[in-house]
Amino acid sequence: MDNKELAQLLEETGVLKRLAGENDFKAAAYDRAARQIENMETPIAEYIEGENVDSISGIGKSLATQIYAYADTGRLPVLDALHEQIPSGLIKWLDIPGLGPKKIYKVHRELGITEMAELVEKCRDGSVAELKGMGEKTAEKILSSIAFMEKFGERCRADQAASVAKTFNDFLFGQPGVDAISLAGSSRRRLETIGDIDILVAAKELHSPSIMEAFTTHPDVVEILAKGDTKSSIRTREGRQVDLRVIPEKHFAAALMYFTGSKEHNIATRARARERGMALNEYGLFQLDDKGDTNFDEPVNTKTEADIYRELDLPFIEPELREDRGEFAWFESHEKIDLLQAADIQGILHAHSTWSDGACTIHEMALGCIERGYSYLGLTDHSRAAAYAGGLTAERVEAQWKEIDQVNQQLADEGHCFHVFKGIESDILGNGELDYEEEILAGFDFIIASVHSALDMEAGKMLERMQKAAANPYCTIIGHPTGRLLLKRKGSEMDLNALVEHCADHKTVIEINANPRRLDLDWRYGRKAHECGMMTSINPDAHNLQMLDDMEYGVGVARKGWYNPERVLNTKSLEEISTWFETPKNERI
DNA sequence: GCCGTTTTCGGCCCGACTGTTTTCAGTCG
Numbered sequence: 001m002d003n004k005e006l007a008q009l010l011e012e013t014g015v016l017k018r019l020a021g022e023n024d025f026k027a028a029a030y031d032r033a034a035r036q037i038e039n040m041e042t043p044i045a046e047y048i049e050g051e052n053v054d055s056i057s058g059i060g061k062s063l064a065t066q067i068y069a070y071a072d073t074g075r076l077p078v079l080d081a082l083h084e085q086i087p088s089g090l091i092k093w094l095d096i097p098g099l100g101p102k103k104i105y106k107v108h109r110e111l112g113i114t115e116m117a118e119l120v121e122k123c124r125d126g127s128v129a130e131l132k133g134m135g136e137k138t139a140e141k142i143l144s145s146i147a148f149m150e151k152f153g154e155r156c157r158a159d160q161a162a163s164v165a166k167t168f169n170d171f172l173f174g175q176p177g178v179d180a181i182s183l184a185g186s187s188r189r190r191l192e193t194i195g196d197i198d199i200l201v202a203a204k205e206l207h208s209p210s211i212m213e214a215f216t217t218h219p220d221v222v223e224i225l226a227k228g229d230t231k232s233s234i235r236t237r238e239g240r241q242v243d244l245r246v247i248p249e250k251h252f253a254a255a256l257m258y259f260t261g262s263k264e265h266n267i268a269t270r271a272r273a274r275e276r277g278m279a280l281n282e283y284g285l286f287q288l289d290d291k292g293d294t295n296f297d298e299p300v301n302t303k304t305e306a307d308i309y310r311e312l313d314l315p316f317i318e319p320e321l322r323e324d325r326g327e328f329a330w331f332e333s334h335e336k337i338d339l340l341q342a343a344d345i346q347g348i349l350h351a352h353s354t355w356s357d358g359a360c361t362i363h364e365m366a367l368g369c370i371e372r373g374y375s376y377l378g379l380t381d382h383s384r385a386a387a388y389a390g391g392l393t394a395e396r397v398e399a400q401w402k403e404i405d406q407v408n409q410q411l412a413d414e415g416h417c418f419h420v421f422k423g424i425e426s427d428i429l430g431n432g433e434l435d436y437e438e439e440i441l442a443g444f445d446f447i448i449a450s451v452h453s454a455l456d457m458e459a460g461k462m463l464e465r466m467q468k469a470a471a472n473p474y475c476t477i478i479g480h481p482t483g484r485l486l487l488k489r490k491g492s493e494m495d496l497n498a499l500v501e502h503c504a505d506h507k508t509v510i511e512i513n514a515n516p517r518r519l520d521l522d523w524r525y526g527r528k529a530h531e532c533g534m535m536t537s538i539n540p541d542a543h544n545l546q547m548l549d550d551m552e553y554g555v556g557v558a559r560k561g562w563y564n565p566e567r568v569l570n571t572k573s574l575e576e577i578s579t580w581f582e583t584p585k586n587e588r589i
Numbered sequence: 590g591c592c593g594t595t596t597t598c599g600g601c602c603c604g605a606c607t608g609t610t611t612t613c614a615g616t617c618g
Contacts, residue, residue, distance in 0.1 A: 029590035060591050100616050270602040
């Protein structure tokens with residue numbers, strides 16, 4: 001039994017309680033307990049053994065009873081009971097924008113349906129519109145939302161969102177009366193997938209209507225979901241939802257904080273304000289009087305987000321950390337957090353050339369790195385098992401080494417202080433071995449070991465395979481550990497906590513693949529990595545020059561995973577990393 | 590369902606927008 005598994009069951013209980021029409025605060029208690037247990041570093045089993053589960057904050061007598069029962073029987077009684085009452089088909093309905101738990105339960109109860117297809121049918125034949133509290137427009141909205149979901153899916157990758165965000169950001173910035181503009185929401189928090197794009201504009205009230213008008217009539221807009229004086233939502237032809245909020249400049253800091261979220265982080269900051277006799281909303285921070293009333297015309301003077309946090313006895317919390325995943329607890333005992341910055345990165349460690357499936361020569365890739373301010377390139381073409389990608393035979397490896405020597409000489413002659421390292425992206429074979437004989441392996445400066453075949457291996461076997469590769473003295477870095485493709489392919493479900501620990505023990509680095517399609521290792525394992533001292537490397541896996549710019553996404557994810565520069569391999573200078581590569585693996589720090 | 594140096598009961602983050610109402614519930618972020 002692990003914390004994650006229990007947390008998932010508690011979360012599902014919260015969802016079903018809402019669908020069952022129970023008090024929202026009760027449902028929220030299950031959400032809170034789930035988050036608490038998921039973020040705890042102590043295994044829940046220790047509390048169960050010590051019979052002090054209810055000493056965990058947010059868990060009282062009732063939840064503790066459930067958890068003990070789960071320890072005994074492997075089942076959560078409250079969840080089993082809810083499953084009897086609520087068909088699981090309804091959970092999917094929650095993904096339909098505009099349809100929440102109350103309406104879902106009403107439709108289910110009164111029309112006796114549980115499947116999405118039945119819902120479509122009942123919206124079309126008018127049954128839904130006839131229900132009390134519903135109507136024609138509600139039914140139409142449900143139909144259009146379902147059609148939209150089927151066409152585009154609910155979320156998109158961060159890079160896709162960035163391109164839509166840029167279009168609207170540039171457009172709005174040019175509108176008369178716009179004093180300031182900022183991206184907010186999950187894009188600002190650097191989440192790997194984005195639901196909708198949130199943009200915040202500061203403008204005087206008199207300009208608001210014309211800004212809203214310009215926004216909702218932009219040529220990319222195919223549907224207006226809502227339009228008000230301060231808030232509007234649209235859908236773009238790429239299928240993305242964009243929310244715009246226009247507020248006077250004096251509210252900008254509070255609004256940015258509110259609009260950036262996460263929802264859970266906001267709930268916690270507002271509760272914190274309450275504890276200090278204040279109230280926080282998107283218009284500012286307000287002092288409450290004895291009766292709990294306040295004058296909303298006179299906020300506490302806070303010009304920036306940092307000012308608001310300071311009033312709540314906190315340092316500025318970087319947007320990437322605002323997930324209510326331990327950031328408040330951290331600042332109870334620490335004054336600051338040292339987070340990786342893009343400028344800390346000194347070199348590139350995962351890139352391909354025309355020797356395998358890359359688009360550019362070694363020299364071109366090196367110049368691309370120099371242009372971007374890096375001081376080294378670890379070239380890693382594919383190994384021989386990756387025949388589909390032009391993987392290198394042992395003979396071609398040796399020929400490539402000669403070319404790398406020539407390129408290094410040429411770059412030195414041209415006056416560049418830059419070095420190309422001889423690396424390889426070695427396939428991890430089905431049995432966990434690397435792809436060359438030892439004498440070839442020993443000739444590389446470093447090796448990235450990645451799985452490119454038999455991806456759907458059973459999780460336990462996959463973990464053994466990865467652990468064997470990671471323990472190999474020639475394996476420097478594990479590449480894209482799960483093989484996931486965001487929103488497309490799930491990736492291996494092996495126990496990543498176990499892999500992180502194993503790699504920390506063997507001084508093997510696990511990369512954060514910066515390709516926005518992967519972003520693998522996931523940031524959620526950052527705390528585990530921190531706890532056991534695992535190092536990472538932010539790697540673009542570049543197959544052309546443009547992909548070198550994907551580093552931005554990798555850095556965002558590393559920040560989200562709480563990595564400091566010391567735990568990121570490619571923050572080392574050229575000199576430091578040369579020494580590090582030369583040091584035998586088991587002696588590395 | 591949880592929680593408490595104002596509290597063991599009565600709160601729990603809070604406001605905008607929509608649709609269905611005729612003063613408000615539901616949804617969203």
